Amino acid sequence: MIELKNVSFTYLSENSDESSAELNGSLSNIDLRIEKGSFVLLTGPSGCGKSTLLRLINGLIPHYYSGKLEGEVVIDDEPVNDKPLCKSAEKIGTVFQNPRSQFFNVDTTSELAFLSENLGVEAEIIKSRIEQTAESFQIKNLLDRSIFHLSDGEKQKIACASIEVGKPEIILLDEPSANLDYHATMQLRKLIAQWVRQGRTVIAAEHRLFYLWDLIDRVVLMDDGKIIKDYNKNELNKLSDNDLSELGLRSAHSPAPTEIELPVVTTDDKTLTINSLRFGYKQGFFNRSKVNNNIIDIHNMELALGKITAITAANGEGKTTFLNCLCGLERRSKDDIIINGAPFKRRNRLNSFFMVMQDTNHQLFTDSVLEEVMISLPEPNEDKALKILESVDLVCYKERHPMALSGGQKQRLAIACAVASERDYILFDEPTSGLDYGHMKEIAALMRQLRNLGKTVIIVTHDSEFIEACCERKVNFVSRG
Amino acid sequence: MSNQTKKYFIGGRDLINIGIFTAIIFIITMAVMPLGFIPVLMPLYCVIIPVVGGIPWMLFATKVKKLGMVFIMSMLLGLLLMLTGMGWYALPVCAVSGIITELILKLGAYKSKKHTVIAHGVFCTWLFGSYIPLIFMADTYWQQNADYGEEFISSAKSIFQIWTAPVLIALCVAFGILGGLLGLKIMKKHFAKAGIV
Amino acid sequence: MLKGDYGKKSFINPITKLVLLVTLPAFLMGGLGGTDAEIFTLIFPLVSLFLLFISKNLKAGMVGLLMYIAVIIAWSVLPSGSDGIFHIILFIVVGIVTGLLPCALMSVYVISSTTASEFITGMKKLFIPDVITIPMSVIFRFFPTVKEEIQAINKAMTMRGIRFGGRNAAGILEYRLIPILMCSLKIGDELTAAALTRGLDSPRKRTNICDTRFRFQDFFLLALCFCAYLVWVLSLFGIHFGEVVKL
Numbered sequence: 001m002i003e004l005k006n007v008s009f010t011y012l013s014e015n016s017d018e019s020s021a022e023l024n025g026s027l028s029n030i031d032l033r034i035e036k037g038s039f040v041l042l043t044g045p046s047g048c049g050k051s052t053l054l055r056l057i058n059g060l061i062p063h064y065y066s067g068k069l070e071g072e073v074v075i076d077d078e079p080v081n082d083k084p085l086c087k088s089a090e091k092i093g094t095v096f097q098n099p100r101s102q103f104f105n106v107d108t109t110s111e112l113a114f115l116s117e118n119l120g121v122e123a124e125i126i127k128s129r130i131e132q133t134a135e136s137f138q139i140k141n142l143l144d145r146s147i148f149h150l151s152d153g154e155k156q157k158i159a160c161a162s163i164e165v166g167k168p169e170i171i172l173l174d175e176p177s178a179n180l181d182y183h184a185t186m187q188l189r190k191l192i193a194q195w196v197r198q199g200r201t202v203i204a205a206e207h208r209l210f211y212l213w214d215l216i217d218r219v220v221l222m223d224d225g226k227i228i229k230d231y232n233k234n235e236l237n238k239l240s241d242n243d244l245s246e247l248g249l250r251s252a253h254s255p256a257p258t259e260i261e262l263p264v265v266t267t268d269d270k271t272l273t274i275n276s277l278r279f280g281y282k283q284g285f286f287n288r289s290k291v292n293n294n295i296i297d298i299h300n301m302e303l304a305l306g307k308i309t310a311i312t313a314a315n316g317e318g319k320t321t322f323l324n325c326l327c328g329l330e331r332r333s334k335d336d337i338i339i340n341g342a343p344f345k346r347r348n349r350l351n352s353f354f355m356v357m358q359d360t361n362h363q364l365f366t367d368s369v370l371e372e373v374m375i376s377l378p379e380p381n382e383d384k385a386l387k388i389l390e391s392v393d394l395v396c397y398k399e400r401h402p403m404a405l406s407g408g409q410k411q412r413l414a415i416a417c418a419v420a421s422e423r424d425y426i427l428f429d430e431p432t433s434g435l436d437y438g439h440m441k442e443i444a445a446l447m448r449q450l451r452n453l454g455k456t457v458i459i460v461t462h463d464s465e466f467i468e469a470c471c472e473r474k475v476n477f478v479s480r481g
Numbered sequence: 482m483s484n485q486t487k488k489y490f491i492g493g494r495d496l497i498n499i500g501i502f503t504a505i506i507f508i509i510t511m512a513v514m515p516l517g518f519i520p521v522l523m524p525l526y527c528v529i530i531p532v533v534g535g536i537p538w539m540l541f542a543t544k545v546k547k548l549g550m551v552f553i554m555s556m557l558l559g560l561l562l563m564l565t566g567m568g569w570y571a572l573p574v575c576a577v578s579g580i581i582t583e584l585i586l587k588l589g590a591y592k593s594k595k596h597t598v599i600a601h602g603v604f605c606t607w608l609f610g611s612y613i614p615l616i617f618m619a620d621t622y623w624q625q626n627a628d629y630g631e632e633f634i635s636s637a638k639s640i641f642q643i644w645t646a647p648v649l650i651a652l653c654v655a656f657g658i659l660g661g662l663l664g665l666k667i668m669k670k671h672f673a674k675a676g677i678v
Numbered sequence: 679m680l681k682g683d684y685g686k687k688s689f690i691n692p693i694t695k696l697v698l699l700v701t702l703p704a705f706l707m708g709g710l711g712g713t714d715a716e717i718f719t720l721i722f723p724l725v726s727l728f729l730l731f732i733s734k735n736l737k738a739g740m741v742g743l744l745m746y747i748a749v750i751i752a753w754s755v756l757p758s759g760s761d762g763i764f765h766i767i768l769f770i771v772v773g774i775v776t777g778l779l780p781c782a783l784m785s786v787y788v789i790s791s792t793t794a795s796e797f798i799t800g801m802k803k804l805f806i807p808d809v810i811t812i813p814m815s816v817i818f819r820f821f822p823t824v825k826e827e828i829q830a831i832n833k834a835m836t837m838r839g840i841r842f843g844g845r846n847a848a849g850i851l852e853y854r855l856i857p858i859l860m861c862s863l864k865i866g867d868e869l870t871a872a873a874l875t876r877g878l879d880s881p882r883k884r885t886n887i888c889d890t891r892f893r894f895q896d897f898f899l900l901a902l903c904f905c906a907y908l909v910w911v912l913s914l915f916g917i918h919f920g921e922v923v924k925l
Contacts, residue, residue, distance in 0.1 A: 058875050064494070086880035094875045101865040102872035106794040106819050113887045118877035123887045130887075146793075148822045162876070329833050355837050361861050362827070363834035365853045367671050376838065403675035403860055421838070491809060493878030494870045500816025501866045505859070507817070508824055537859055553809055557817065560810070564789065566782035568703030671856050677863060 002034040002057060002170070002201070007071035009052060009061060025052045027225045030071070034203065036169075039196050039215055042205040044222035045248055045436045046408065050205035053222075054172045056080070057203070059088035075170070090119060093163025097175040097434065099155035108145050108158050115166045129165045137161050137191060151317060153184025160191045171195055173204040177211065178434035179358075181462040182256050183315040185211050207436045209244070210254040221247065250437050254464040257312035262467070262474035269304035269473075272339050272425075272456070277301075279325050279333040296321055296333075297480045303473075308447050308457040310471040318479030319460045320358065323427050326458075327353040349425075354418045358429040360410040364402035369394055369413055372402055376420035385420065392416045392446060408439035415446050419453070426450060428459040432466045444470035491549055499550055502541040503557045506534045510558075510608075511565075523612070527652035531605040535660020536667050538604065542597045543668075543678055548583060551604065555579030558607050571610025578606040598661030605657030609650055689732055692800030694896045695788045701903045702726065703781045710910045718906045723780035725899070730783060733791045742783045794818035799888040808884060816869075820862075827861045828854075 010026040027049045034040055042050040055061040056073050063085045073080040080088065093115075096102045105111040112133065116126040134140045139157055147155060156176060163171065173192070177185040189211045195202055196215055204212060219231040231239070241251040265271055280295040296318055303309055313319055325333040328350035337344040357363055366372045373385040389395045392412040397405065402413060411431055418426045432440045440463065447470045450457050460477075461467060467474065513529050516522045545551060559575030562568075582604040589596025672678040702725075704710045705718050723746070730739035792800075797818070798811050831854060840853060870878075 060871055060875065064871055064874055084879070085874050086877040086882075089875055089877035089880070092875070094872070096868065096872055098868055100823070101868035104819065104869065104873045104876070104878075105815065106822075109887075110795045114873075115876040117885050117887065118880045118882075120880070120882035120885055123885050126885065126887050148826075166876075324833065327837060329836060350837070351839070353837075355834075357830065357834060359830065359861075361864065362830040362857065363838070365835075365840075365857055367674055375840070401671065401675035403671075403677065417838075493812070493874055496809060496812040497816050497866060497870045497873060497878075500813035501820055501862055503813060504817040504820040504824060505862060508821070533855070536855060540859060540863070549809070553813060556810065557813055560814070561817070563699060563703075564785055566703070566778065566785040568781065569700050570703075667852075667856065671860075675860070677860070 001036050001076060002032075002203075003072075003074045004030050004032040004053070004056065005072040005074065006031060007056060007069070007073060009056065009067055009069050011052075011065060011067040025049045025225070026067075027052050027056075030225075030227060032220065032227065034201065036201050037199045038217045039202045039212075040204070041209070041212060041216045041219045042203065042222060043207065043209065043219060043249060044228070045438055046406065047224075048222040049225045050222055051174055052225075054094070054174050054203065054205055057170070058092045058094050058172055059083060059085045086119065089115065090166070091168055092170045092172060093166060093168035094172040094174065095156070095159050095163065095176045097178045099152040099159065099179055102159055103147050103155065103162070106147060108147055108150070109143050111147065111158055111162050112143075112165050114162060119166070126165070129167075133161050133164045136194065137164065151184070153180050153187055156180060156184065156188055157191065160188070168200070170201045170203070173202070173206070175206055175434060176204070177206065177208050179430075181313070181315065182258075182464075185462075189215075207250055207434070208254075209250050209252050213252040221249075223248075245437065248437050250440075251465055257310070257462050257464050257467060258314050258476055260310075260312075260464060260467055260474060262310070262471060264473060264475050265302045265304045266473075269307065270340075271302045271304055272337065272344065274298060274301040274303070274326075275336040275338065277322075277325055277333065277335045277337070279321060279330055295480065296325060298322070298478075301475065303456070303458060303475065305456045306451065306454060307472045308451050308459065308470055309473040309475060310467045311458060311460045311475050311477050312462065312467070313477040313479075319477055320429055322477065322479070323355060323429055323458075323460055327355045327427055329355075352423050353425045353427055354421045354423045355427040356411070356414040356418055356429065356431060358433065360407075360414045361403070363414060363417075364410065367401050368398065369400050369402055369405070370398040372413060373416050373420050376417040378422060388416050388419050391419070391449065393442075408435055408442070411435070411439075411443060412446065415443075415450070419450065424454070425456045425458070428457070428461070430461055430463075431459065432461065432463045437465075440466055441469060447471075491547055491553075495544070495547065495550055496553075498541065498544050499554050499557070502537050503554050503561075505537045506530075506554075507558060507561050509533050509537075514565075524649060524652065526608055526611065527605070527649050528656050530608060531602075531653055531657035532660040532663060534605070535601055535657065535662070535664040537664075538601050539597065539661055539664025539668055540672065540678070542586070542600070545586065546591050548587065551582050551586060551600075552576075552579035555582065555604065555607055559610060562611055567611045568613075570613040571607070574610035574613065575607045578604060578609075594665060598658055598665065601661035601664070602654040602657035605653040605660070606650055608653050609646075612646075612649055689729065689791070689895060690899060691892055691896045692792055692796045693803055694892075694899050695792060695797075696800055696804065697900060697903055698725070698784055699788055701906060702784050705906055705910075706777045706780055710906075715906060715909050715913075718909070721902070722906075723783075725902070726780045726784040726787060729787045729791075733787060735787065735790050738783060738786045738790075742779060745779060795888055799886060802886060812878075823865060824858065824862060827858055827865075831857050831861075 007030040008028045025047050042053060044050060055065060059080060062069055103111050104114055112130045113126050134143055139161055142154055142158060177188055180188060193215055217233055219236060220227055221229040241253060244251055277296060277298045311319060324330050328346040364372055366375060370385055373388055374380045377384060386395060389398055392415055394412055431443055444466060447457055510530050513526060516525055555575040555578055559571040562571040582600045585596055585600040585603060668678055702722050705715055706722055727739055727742055798815055801811050835853060
């Protein structure tokens with residue numbers, strides 16, 4: 001059993017590598033008891049403290065994140081505060097949000113062995129445990145492979161498997177589906193369901209509720225570091241999707257993005273036509289393998305101009321590459337794209353498309369929000385820049401360093417830069433990953449704003465609620481066809 | 482492990498930091514390496530890499546509070562040089578430069594900015610390891626081919642002479658200090674502002 | 679190692695590779711053993727070429743072979759004993775090709791044919807401590823990640839129309855290096871948290887599941903290296919094989 005007794009915690013920036021925005025998430029006077037074998041969902045708006053709570057349980061607080069801690073955290077009658085992390089690692093496994101940054105090794109098998117190797121378990125035992133886990137998680141085909149060749153969904157599977165090898169009693173999940181598409185999320189659900197069936201204690205911090213809704217026993221709703229409400233199973237069944245949105249939460253029942261009914265183009269639409277688009281990667285000098293990643297081979301796709309189009313796919317690969325090609329970033333792509341009856345060449349596209357990438361950290365360079373917008377304008381003009389910042393509600397942050405903003409704020413900044421660029425076509429790659437309900441609605445509103453400015457907005461997304469909130473057209477993407 | 486001992490012994494997170502920053506500095510080194518195909522440009526290693534490498538290094542220095550971290554980084558760079566065909570001669574050079582750098586940092590109690598900048602200058606002498614075969618081993622090569630004429634050998638020797646060694650070392654230190662100062666400036670402008678340092 | 683080809687076992691053991699990696703520069707660039715070991719200066723380059731070809735790294739192998747042939751031709755065509763700047767440059771180039779190149783080719787072989795984990799295991803078997811092997815793991819794990827980050831950042835810059843540094847000459851550093859550093863720090867932070875929750879800081883002795891075996895080719899190559907060292911040591915004592923083996 002896990003108990004938090006009157007716990008309060010505030011992050012201190014000394015020794016922590018986090019930017020100041022993420023220092024939000026402090027807790028005040030938390031009292032919580034979690035029974036063994038239950039599946040608890042922690043949810044609430046960004047910054048409510050759910051990740052902080054998980055860190056208190058697995059020991060990252062106070063051993064990695066420093067701050068002022070009051071109160072007691074007790075697991076199975078043993079206080080956690082002074083227990084070294086490696087002791088906690090014997091019983092508790094944590095799966096994090098970002099598939100790309102939680103694995104330590106380069107190949108999957110080593111990653112599966114990592115935990116046990118650290119704890120000094122004998123090699124033979126580790127090997128048999130890996131066999132067992134590969135069997136039960138059905139990941140035999142993922143063994144002995146380079147992690148860099150796996151999809152994000154496969155990476156998360158490996159992350160789950162890597163803690164399963166240690167047969168943890170308590171499993172913590174910190175927004176594990178944030179970067180996963182629908183298909184991969186459902187696969188993750190299967191693994192979690194298995195853990196639940198086996199009677200493990202599972203605690204998940206999540207915004208996306210739909211894939212866990214029927215598995216959970218209890219929902220702990222948090223806001224601003226406090227527990228607002230604690231729902232048991234009966235109360236959960238009585239909550240409608242409306243109730244949930246009033247609480248600022250995502251819906252519990254979401255259709256798959258590919259099932260949402262929206263036209264591709266209507267007869268009134270003017271379109272951008274992709275007659276053909278082909279792209280494949282070349283082999284590097286050191287690379288001996290014949291594995292080809294991400295080949296795009298598309299014919300006869302139409303995108304409506306001046307509308308908000310969602311691009312969905314049954315499953316992972318190729319969408320980002322597609323956007324890169326569309327944007328004109330891939331020099332080796334062979335394409336035949338027509339706009340207004342004339343060919344739309346790659347060079348022209350490079351100047352007409354603005355892409356907001358999945359990881360906004362890759363495209364923010366300067367040391368102030370204002371400067372970031374200014375360099376996006378064709379001619380630097382402070383008044384224009386300030387006006388744009390107003391429209392995305394970031395004016396009060398104009399001197400802030402872009403990296404000090406929260407995830408939602410960075411998205412808005414990227415959108416501001418898109419507007420500043422004065423380009424007609426704006427592409428988005430998963431703009432709502434990891435955003436809570438409120439921020440998702442904000443972004444949806446901004447999309448409509450962009451459309452009202454006459455822009456053509458194309459969004460690659462797996463967020464069904466988001467699609468329903470603002471998208472008008474939809475293309476089901478298949479990388480070859 | 483109690484929190485007290487953690488202050489003095491290098492732990493997992495320190496090792497990860499060492500790995501990350503060594504990777505970054507080495508990647509900068511690899512990016513500049515193609516210059517080496519033109520022998521006359523080879524001394525530029527001692528100019529560009531210390532300056533650009535100063536930025537990540539100063540960032541790394543903010544995480545160095547224990548003895549040994551810098552030494553490990555130095556040895557790793559030497560190991561990487563070996564892996565890329567420069568031979569094992571870099572290892573003793575890296576060991577020495579690593580130790581001296583550690584001493585300087587310790588003298589500054591891991592807080593003094595001045596000490597850290599100078600330490601970086603000294604640290605950059607690890608680059609010298611890649612020159613050793615060309616400067617010192619050339620001698621033995623000529624020995625194997627003594628039948629190429631006295632005049633020839635002496636004029637060849639005059640280009641890669643022993644006196645170029647201290648010049649290169651001096652360049653490493655000087656530009657290393659410059660790089661350290663640049664690193665401080667960038668840290669203030671970006672990383673401190675973003676709240677990361 | 680950067681894009682490991684998994685499932686295929688390496689031709690030789692990682693320990694053998696490490697030994698070769700140390701031995702080749704010692705004899706080819708360091709001139710260990712002097713004229714007595716001359717035969718090895720011919721054998722070792724052949725070894726590196728052979729290994730490259732056998733690991734199907736044809737590109738690098740061909741480049742190496744062609745450079746050798748070019749240098750041999752150039753050297754025999756020009757008259758010896760003459761001076762002049764061209765000759766000196768050629769001399770340096772020859773030095774590089776017969777000394778540096780085989781070592782570089784050996785490295786290409788090792789890098790392209792060894793998975794990072796094999797390499798780390800090899801180091802552990804050679805009793806290299808955890809404080810070296812763990813950061814080494816992180817380095818290998820980081821190279822491809824940094825590469826991905828750099829590619830993403832370059833794409834973003836191109837898309838926004840910022841060539842090199844844009845309006846700012848120092849922009850190359852600022853607009854490229856800074857985002858890379860920031861992203862690396864963030865990834866490093868997440869990586870550390872994840873690794874710590876999986877016991878990285880455990881004081882217990884780490885175990886290891888990789889096994890490495892020695893096969894005929896390993897014994898052969900190790901014996902070759904041993905002979906080279908033997909010749910060198912004997913020459914220190916004044917015993918020369920020069921007369922016997924000289925070509």
